Amino acid sequence: MLSIQNLSKSFSSAGEPVHVLRGVDLDVRAGERVALTGESGSGKSTLLHLIAGLDGADGGKIMLESLEVTALPDAGRAALRRDRLGLVFQQFNLIPSLSVEDNLSFQARIAGRHDAAWHGELIERLGLGKLLRRYPEQLSGGQQQRVAIGRALAIKPSLLLADEPTGNLDEATADDVLALTRDLVARTGCGFLMVTHSLRLAATLDRHVTLHAGRIT
Numbered sequence: 482m483l484s485i486q487n488l489s490k491s492f493s494s495a496g497e498p499v500h501v502l503r504g505v506d507l508d509v510r511a512g513e514r515v516a517l518t519g520e521s522g523s524g525k526s527t528l529l530h531l532i533a534g535l536d537g538a539d540g541g542k543i544m545l546e547s548l549e550v551t552a553l554p555d556a557g558r559a560a561l562r563r564d565r566l567g568l569v570f571q572q573f574n575l576i577p578s579l580s581v582e583d584n585l586s587f588q589a590r591i592a593g594r595h596d597a598a599w600h601g602e603l604i605e606r607l608g609l610g611k612l613l614r615r616y617p618e619q620l621s622g623g624q625q626q627r628v629a630i631g632r633a634l635a636i637k638p639s640l641l642l643a644d645e646p647t648g649n650l651d652e653a654t655a656d657d658v659l660a661l662t663r664d665l666v667a668r669t670g671c672g673f674l675m676v677t678h679s680l681r682l683a684a685t686l687d688r689h690v691t692l693h694a695g696r697i698t
C-alpha cells in the first residue's frame with residue numbers, strides 16, 4: 482500500500498549539505514501498524530513530511546497505492562493530503578474556532594467524503610459524544626488528540642501518519658489514545674505509520690523499524 486524505494490533527502494546547513502535520508506526503503510501493508518523510531522535528528526519527521534508531500538525528495542520513489550507521490554505537482558500533493566492521508570501531530574492542531582463536532586467533520590466535508598454513519602461510529606468509539614459542542618480549548622490533551630485522530634480517520638484514509646501523537650500526553654492517556662488508534666486503524670484497514678520515542682509504545686504495534694544513518698534498519 483505504501484512503498485518507498487531508495488529515498489534520499491538533504492538539507493543545506495551553513496552552505497554544507499546534510500544528508501538526512503540516504504536510501505530509505507520501507508513498505509507498509511494495508512491494515513499494518515508500524516512504529517518508526519530513531520535518535521533525535523535521524524530524519525523521522527523528514528520522512529513523514531516527504532510521504533505526505535509536504536516537502537520534495539531529492540531522489541527515490543514513494544508510491545501510495547497506485548499513486549506516485551514523488552511525481553506529483555504541488556496541487557496533486559495537496560489533494561493527496563485532503564483525500565487520502567490522515568495526519569496527526571504531537572500538537573493536536575485542531576481549529577480553535579470550530580466545535581469538536583465541526584473539527585471532526587472538517588476534512589471529510591472538504592474532501593467530499595463525509596459519511597454520517599462513520600462519523601457517528603467515530604464519535605462513539607472515541608468517546609466524544611458528550612464533548613461535541615465544546616471547543617478545543619475546553620478539552621484535555623487526551624481529548625484533543627482523540628478529536629484529531631477522529632478528524633484524520635473521518636475520510637477513511639489509505640494511510641494514517643502520526644508524528645509523536647502521544648508526546649504531550651501522560652503515560653496512561655498515551656496508552657488509551659494509542660489503543661483506540663490501533664483499533665480504529667484495524668477497523669478502517671488503512672496503513673499506520675507512527676513516529677515515537679517510546680520503545681514501550683513501539684512494541685504495541687505490528688512492526689517496529691528504526692531510522693539510523695539515513696536508512697531503515
Ligand SMILES: Nc1ncnc2c1ncn2[C@@H]1O[C@H](COP(=O)(O)OP(=O)(O)OP(=O)(O)O)[C@@H](O)[C@H]1O
Nearest residue numbers: 492493499501519520521522523524525526527528
Ligand atoms: N527545513 C530544514 N532545513 C534544514 N535542515 C533541516 C530542515 N528540516 C530538518 N532539517 C534537519 O534534518 C535533520 C533531521 O530532522 P528531523 O526533524 O527529520 O529529525 P527527527 O528524527 O524527526 O528528530 P526529533 O526526534 O528530534 O523530532 C536534522 O539535522 C534537522 O536539523
